[in-house]
Amino acid sequence: MLENYLKQVYLKNFYSNERRIRYIFEKRLGRELDLENPKRFTDKQQWLKLYWYDPLAIKCADKYLVRDYVDNKIGKKYLNEIIGVYNSTKEISFENLPNQFVLKGTHGSGFNIICKNKDKLNEKEVKKEMDLWLKKNYFWQNREWVYKDIKPRIICEKYLSEDENHNYLTDFKFFCFNGEPIYCQVIRDRGKNETIDFYDINWNHMPFNGLRELPMSGAKHHKPKKYSKMIELAKNLSGNFPFVRVDFYYIKDEIIFGELTFFPLSGAGKFTPDEWDYKLGELLVLPNRRTDKSGHS
Numbered sequence: 001m002l003e004n005y006l007k008q009v010y011l012k013n014f015y016s017n018e019r020r021i022r023y024i025f026e027k028r029l030g031r032e033l034d035l036e037n038p039k040r041f042t043d044k045q046q047w048l049k050l051y052w053y054d055p056l057a058i059k060c061a062d063k064y065l066v067r068d069y070v071d072n073k074i075g076k077k078y079l080n081e082i083i084g085v086y087n088s089t090k091e092i093s094f095e096n097l098p099n100q101f102v103l104k105g106t107h108g109s110g111f112n113i114i115c116k117n118k119d120k121l122n123e124k125e126v127k128k129e130m131d132l133w134l135k136k137n138y139f140w141q142n143r144e145w146v147y148k149d150i151k152p153r154i155i156c157e158k159y160l161s162e163d164e165n166h167n168y169l170t171d172f173k174f175f176c177f178n179g180e181p182i183y184c185q186v187i188r189d190r191g192k193n194e195t196i197d198f199y200d201i202n203w204n205h206m207p208f209n210g211l212r213e214l215p216m217s218g219a220k221h222h223k224p225k226k227y228s229k230m231i232e233l234a235k236n237l238s239g240n241f242p243f244v245r246v247d248f249y250y251i252k253d254e255i256i257f258g259e260l261t262f263f264p265l266s267g268a269g270k271f272t273p274d275e276w277d278y279k280l281g282e283l284l285v286l287p288n289r290r291t292d293k294s295g296h297s
Contacts, residue, residue, distance in 0.1 A: 017143045021046050024142055028268040041280035045267025048242065049143055051289040057241065060260045061146035063106040064155050070257050073236050078248075078257045081158035088134070089127040089154065094118065100159035103130065107150040108138030109261075116159065130154055142266040162251055168192045171258065172230055174246045176238030177283040181231050181246070185210075188217060197221070201231060208276040211269030224250050233257075243284050 018035075025033040025046055038044045059065045067079055083101060086092050099118045103126070105111025111133045115121050139148035160169060173185040183206065184199045195217035198206040203223040209216060224230070234246040237260065247258030271277040 018050055021049060021143050024266070025268050029270065038286070039281050040277040041271070041284055042267055042269070042277055044281055044284045044286060045243070045263055047286060049145060049263065049267070052242065052287055053145070053290045054241065056239075057146045057244075057262055058149060060244070061144075061262060062150045063104050063259065064153060065106075065150075066260060070237065073239075074233050074257075078233065078255055080160065080249075080256050083156040083158065086154040086156070089130050092127070092154065092156070094121070094123050097156065098159075102157045102159055104155050104157065105130070105133040106153040106155055108133070108136065108147055114159070142263070142268075144263045144266060146262050160249055160251060160256065169249055169251070172224070172248045172250055173258075173261075173264075174230070174234035174238075174248075175280070176234055176241070176244050176246055178242060178285060179235060179238050179240060181234040181238065182283055183280075184227075184230075185245075186221070187212075187214070188221075203227060208271060208273060210271040210276060210280070211265045213270070225253055226250070226255055230255055242287050 022033050025042075029042065033046055034040075034043045035047055035050070038047050056069075060069055064085055067076075067082070070076070070079055083097065084092070097115075097118065099115075101115050101118075103113040103115070111130075113126055113129070134152045134154070136152075137148065139145060162169060168189040170189075171185075171187040173187065174181040175183040175185065181201060184201070184203075186197045186199065188195050188197075194214050196209060196212055196214040197217050198208060198210065200206060205220075230248050230250070233248070233255065237246050237257075238244050241262070243262065245261040245264050247261065249256040249258055271280070
């Protein structure tokens with residue numbers, strides 16, 4: 001525990017934001033980051049971490065506060081049912097929770113516990129894991145500033161499944177550039193044998209893979225009945241952000257909002273073929289440099 005604490009102090013004090021971002025980027029992608037004249041999507045994502053600021057993005061990155069934004073933009077009918085909001089794990093009464101539920105940290109990525117059967121849940125271990133979440137400021141890991149000032153909390157949501165057999169979910173993730181959904185990333189069988197496919201806005205399968213190293217499904221999938229509605233909702237939610245990924249679940253012909261993500265895989269995932277890193281980069285028009293009141297840049 002002390003070793004991890006000292007490591008965090010070291011990372012905070014030794015690395016400037018730019019130095020840390022450059023280090024992670026080169027480690028993951030094996031090349032130097034271009035901030036002076038970025039052309040690739042991945043390079044531009046790092047530029048946005050350093051030189052773009054919008055306080056609304058902080059609200060939208062908060063897994064709890066984003067619900068208010070979604071309600072105002074498209075209506076609460078698209079929100080998953082929320083069971084509870086907790087500032088501490090001591091506030092969570094597991095005996096009062098349903099047999100199935102999902103616990104999420106509001107202030108980062110990957111803070112998820114999916115409970116399919118409460119009888120098999122180790123409450124002590126789960127609380128221990130969530131206590132670690134609550135102590136962590138996710139910003140310091142990859143310098144995604146949208147997470148820096150989010151209040152750490154835990155939310156409990158209704159467990160979602162595609163049928164009574166609790167089959168794994170399918171994610172529809174819309175890549176939106178300046179308020180326009182351009183591509184839809186579809187991840188099937190989440191948590192099991194995951195596959196990933198990209199489609200354009202007309203449901204044409206695209207010949208590239210990106211950001212996550214998952215295989216394509218290799219199958220022809222029909223366009224969801226309410227695909228056009230998802231596009232409309234994604235456009236409404238993406239607003240004036242230079243880039244945001246708008247995520248939905250689609251269950252029994254019903255659309256359910258997932259989250260808004262400004263830096264997928266912290267903007268440091270690979271594209272295959274590599275040329276698509278440039279093609280998506282052409283779509284990402286960088287705004288003028290901005291800093292927050294504390295001098296973030």
